[in-house]
Amino acid sequence: MSAEVADLLRSMRGVWDEVDVDEWDHALQCAARALDDDADDELVLAAALHDIGHSPLLGGPGVADHSKLAGDWLRPRFGERVAWLAGAHVAAKRHLAAVDADYGAALSPVSKMSLSEQGGSAVDPAFAAHPWCADALQLRRFDDAAKVPGARTASLDTVLAIARRLAR
Numbered sequence: 001m002s003a004e005v006a007d008l009l010r011s012m013r014g015v016w017d018e019v020d021v022d023e024w025d026h027a028l029q030c031a032a033r034a035l036d037d038d039a040d041d042e043l044v045l046a047a048a049l050h051d052i053g054h055s056p057l058l059g060g061p062g063v064a065d066h067s068k069l070a071g072d073w074l075r076p077r078f079g080e081r082v083a084w085l086a087g088a089h090v091a092a093k094r095h096l097a098a099v100d101a102d103y104g105a106a107l108s109p110v111s112k113m114s115l116s117e118q119g120g121s122a123v124d125p126a127f128a129a130h131p132w133c134a135d136a137l138q139l140r141r142f143d144d145a146a147k148v149p150g151a152r153t154a155s156l157d158t159v160l161a162i163a164r165r166l167a168r
Helices: 002-011 023-036 041-049 066-078 080-087 089-099 101-106 109-117 125-129 133-145 156-166
Strands: none
Touching (some): 002 156, 023 133, 041 080, 066 089, 080 133, 089 109, 089 125, 125 133
């Protein structure tokens, strides 16, 4: 299982969704932010793998609904919570943009553009009522903070150790 995760993460080197960091750095920065916050293993793994739908091994750059691809890939391998959290990162962005004007204003230009393409800001009552909603919102904040060139990252070995612990 960890070999599949390693292959997916490595395939994201040189895949750009944002301007300043590629998906490889973004994934490992996101995992580092989750670890810094003492997140549990499922949240850390979801943070690291939330954008795997952009991997050329799955949907590829610019694929529509990359979050669904991530959730679908993760579910049988790591369970419902990891899959739901990764799959909910777009809904979390839409939610935060709807309830916090400062959040929406602080999004990167690329994230603002994708927000528009994803349907804009909106509160989905089912998302807001979900028992893991707070964790999805936290993952989204890790996501937004993980776009800094040269920022500290989690090691691939750390992410793979977590993946091994959670593998089904």
